[in-house]
Amino acid sequence: MSHVLLDKDGRSSGLDLHNQAGSRAATASTHMKGNMIVFEGVGKAYGNAVALHTTDFTVREGEFLSLLGPSGSGKSTILNIIAGAIAPTHGRILLNGKDVSTVPPRERGLGMVFQNYALLPHLNVFDNVAFPLRIRGLGKDEIAQRVRNALERVGLIGYEQRKPREMSGGQQQRVGIARCIVYSPSVILMDEPLGALDKKLREQLQGEIKKLHKDLGTTLVYVTHDQEEALNLSDRVCLMNGGRIAQIGTPDELYFEPVSEFVADFVGESNLIEGTVTADNMVTAADGLMLAVRSTEAHATGSRVKVLVRPEKIVALDGGAAPAHLENTCTGTVVQTSFVGGMTRVELQRRSGALLLVKTISARAAERQAAGHSMAVAWSAQDSVVLKV
Ligand SMILES: Nc1ncnc2c1ncn2[C@@H]1O[C@H](COP(=O)(O)OP(=O)(O)OP(=O)(O)O)[C@@H](O)[C@H]1O
Ligand SMILES: [Mg+2]
Structure with missing residues (x-):
């Protein structure tokens, strides 16, 4: 049901932004098989305020990539540009080799999980999870089977009839995840999905998300400002600072081979x-x-x-x-x-x-x-x- 939430303003301001240092240019390898998401010279400005400087980057197929960085560094901007909720000021976005720059959000085949769960309060768990399948016009039996499968994966069998308000924060977020995976999107985008939960629950759900990623083999882009979370979950981490990529690499590389004081300081x-x-x-x-x-x-x-x-x-x-x-x-x-x-x-x-x-x-x-x-x-x-x- 990502389309319901993807209605932000995304008009071009026509600003011409220059190439940034620090991002590893991906252009040469962008058309190779195995790249699921590619940014080619993508930037976003609101009037004179630059939310994202011109950026090239690549997310590989099946990869778990975290966008990490302080508040206002451009993490959600990148995620929303991938989703189609924000139109970049300039640049091209390729999804699985196809230019989707002008493709509307609901046709991009992405799943999204939000910090505030974004569940429909008047619907029970079953109907919340079934919602994206109903708008895709699937049959009743297939819906029942898929919802069951998704609820099983997030440990919520038996909760089908509950309303969101009758559930804990952790359980509501499991519903949010089930609703996202139920239609098998090729890419899952998560924006601070555990941000509203306490530490213990966060750690538990981190483990569940990691396992889910492994089981499904889906490409996953995960926004967090918690460095431990990013290092723990990700194949690679993209550390943002002031609308630029400060460094992109494996947790190991960021920790032991930081390219700048900012990276060294932010990570560990x-x-x-x-x-x-x-x-x-x-x-x-x-x-x-x-x-x-x-x-x-x-x-x-x-x-x-x-x-x-x-x-x-x-x-x-x-x-x-x-x-x-x-x-x-x-x-x-x-x-x-x-x-x-x-x-x-x-x-x-x-x-x-x-x-x-x-x-x-x-x-x-x-x-x-x-x-x-x-x-x-x-x-x-x-x-x-x-x-x-
Ligand atoms: N609609 C808008 N109009 C003007 N500026 C905006 C708008 N949306 C975002 N920005 C600015 O763009 C920058 C990047 O915002 P973004 O939401 O990507 O940050 P973030 O890294 O996700 O931060 P947080 O951790 O607080 O969620 C910020 O400086 C923000 O103020
Ligand atoms: Mg954000």
């Missing part, structure tokens, strides 16, 4: 140490600490950079010397320790005053990590990634 916790490139694969921090880093290839000697070190890559040295593979060492005073389940999070203050965040696997005899104690730590050059400032 990080130490970002300011310094200057002083030799090949060597950065000297502002306080004189010499850091062996993975590579300075892209940075000239003398240039200002930041070195990213993930807190869990830093090892506490229990009095002994650092093992040979950990080229970087420093000491500091423990400012604060917090126990977060299996990990202990230690804030260490270096002599210069700069803080270093360390996460270690929790151990019972960890008095050394109490506030005020001195602590020596080490990490490898491989885990020290140089970023432009």
Whole structure:
């Protein structure tokens, strides 16, 4: 029933926007089989306000891709352009190799799931799920069978006669998902589907959505501003910032190979140490600490950079010397320790005053990590990634 909800204004403002940096141009490979959604130079402006800068990107067939980013970064704009609810100011959209730029939403064969469920309140669960099949004119028996199948997948057999108001938020969202999968769309679009639910329920439904994606093999584009959710669910994550793609890649790539400070900061916790490139694969921090880093290839000697070190890559040295593979060492005073389940999070203050965040696997005899104690730590050059400032 996506057409009911897809009626936003999408007129062209005629603005000419320029190609952005940061998005991996997909144009060369766009016509290959296996690309389900392709954006070719797609942008959206409202008057002078640019919601989406000119963007090229591709979602592969069967892929789970998350659009992640802060509020206002353009996530829903991309999703609604795919759905046809927003017409781009310029550019082409291909769905399964076909230009759908002028195809109306209901003919695009997409399913949509919204944060606010968007169920019809006067209809019971069965009729809500049957709704998209009825408007497609399917027969009674086929409808009954398909609805049963969809309700089975989301664990709602036995709830057919309930009205939405007689169900919890999590159950209502399951109905929303059942209504989306019931007509087997080739692409499913979800805009913050778990945003209205509490943490525990969110985690449970995340697992269910992941399994559903695996079982159905459908291409799924999922909007969230929760980085953990995106990393946990997705084959690839498209991180947005200010209407541009900051980075698109596997969760692993975003976490371990961020292309910018924004990405490093948005995805996971990080130490970002300011310094200057002083030799090949060597950065000297502002306080004189010499850091062996993975590579300075892209940075000239003398240039200002930041070195990213993930807190869990830093090892506490229990009095002994650092093992040979950990080229970087420093000491500091423990400012604060917090126990977060299996990990202990230690804030260490270096002599210069700069803080270093360390996460270690929790151990019972960890008095050394109490506030005020001195602590020596080490990490490898491989885990020290140089970023432009
Ligand atoms: N109809 C509109 N008119 C003018 N500006 C708009 C309109 N719709 C969206 N925008 C602007 O476009 C930008 C991107 O909006 P979008 O809804 O895509 O953000 P988002 O990443 O989904 O944010 P959120 O996480 O808050 O949902 C925002 O700055 C927003 O204010
Ligand atoms: Mg949004």
